[in-house]
Amino acid sequence: MSDQKPNVPLFDLTRQWSEVCDDVHAAVERVFATQQFILGPEVAALEKECAAFLKVKRAVAVSSGTDALLAALMTLGVGSGDEVITTPFTFFATAGVIHRLGARPVFVDIDPRDFNLNPRKLAAAVTSRTKAIIPVHLYGQAADMEALAAAAPGIPLVEDCCQAIGTEYKGVPVGGIGTLGCFSFFPTKNLGAFGDGGLVTTNDEALADRLVDMRIHGMRPKYVHHFVGGNFRLDAIQAAILRVKLPRLSGWIAKRQAGAAHYRELLASAGLAGTVTLPAELPGRSHTYHQYVVRVPQRDALREHMAKEGVGAEIYYPISLHEQECFADLGYRKGDFPESEKAEAEVLALPIFPELRADERERVVAAIARFYR
Ligand SMILES: *Cc1c(COP(=O)(O)O)cnc(C)c1O
DSSP states (O other), X not given: OOOOOOOBOSOOTHHHHHHHHHHHHHHHHHHHHHTOOBSHHXXXXXXXXXXXXXXXXXXXXXXXXXXXXXXXHHHTTOOTTOEXXXXXXXXXXXXXXXXXXXXXXXXXXXXXXXSSBOHXXXXXXXXXXXXXXXXXXXXXXXXXXXXXXXXXXXXXXXEEOTTOTTOEEXXXXXXXXXXXXXXXXXXTSSSOOSSOOEEEEESOHXXXXXXXXXXXXXXXXXXXXXXXXXXXXXXXXXXXXXXXXXXXXXXXXXXXXXXXXXXXXXXXXXXXXXXXXXXXXXXXXXXXXSSEEEEOTTHHHHHHHHHHTTBOXXXXXXXXXXXXXXXXXGOOOTTSSHHHHHHHHHEEEEOOOXXXXXXXHHHHHHHHHHHHO
């Protein structure tokens, strides 16, 4: 296009930086002065504050969302010969950790309304080897936890909350509904560190105690190892920065939700309501809009058109996990999970970060409207 307006970015952390910069500087200076970099009081304080925010008994900070999932499965004793059920429509880490432990990822197709593990298809996939189930609260919308639990009674649910910190299911924050909850503090997540970080939550004190040891090679006391864990430690600088951001998280989520409501109005008044399928807001399941994902016809051409107009958009995720080369030996074929495959061809994430301005959302929708005209 010939207009000279600056691009509308899919995501831009520099706008948040100006809001938190003074407090972050003070927080990291505090850590520098102690020269204590791994775990320690900053991490312990973050864990307490996260547990309060998420309304869980215990929160154990770890090195990433991936390691949160890995440590959670290790804590449940998942290993060779076991099966763990999850969705094929998620970030790779959800299934990668299952495979890394020698267990078998068993995929169950998604519900097309919320893109999450479909409870109505779950029971048929449960076997005597099923050791755990990992529902993902994809894009920030809660999976149907009660229906999942009812479809697989007695099997631990490990919630992948990496995109859903602050999301609620029937008024209860995710991460405290299943047996364990796993969170990511990757910089682009709704609560992002300045590097990698993660968190495991639980209301089970025994599991939490085991996680605390799991994170330091199964060690207690020093140099005595009862089981094999890993180095899943969070460092103090990340914890100090996250403690600056956590009190602001609810406000940022509210801005994402307001942005989503604005998109709904804009798309309707542009006459696009019949063309663009908006994210469903299902009863009892809050949506914190880590991503604002629509379904659209001619998705790839639309995305190219938007790029030409200087408007960011992204595809989460273009290849379902059962189609990934590294999982070829699982024996799945194209066609096995039709809803996941349909989603991978239709989904498009529009810019939704808290600092995105109303005029920028208007430009996003105007670009979409020009494509379908
Ligand atoms: C980001 C993410 C992860 C992994 O988190 P990292 O901190 O990047 O290791 C796992 N699952 C989902 C659904 C994610 O979005």
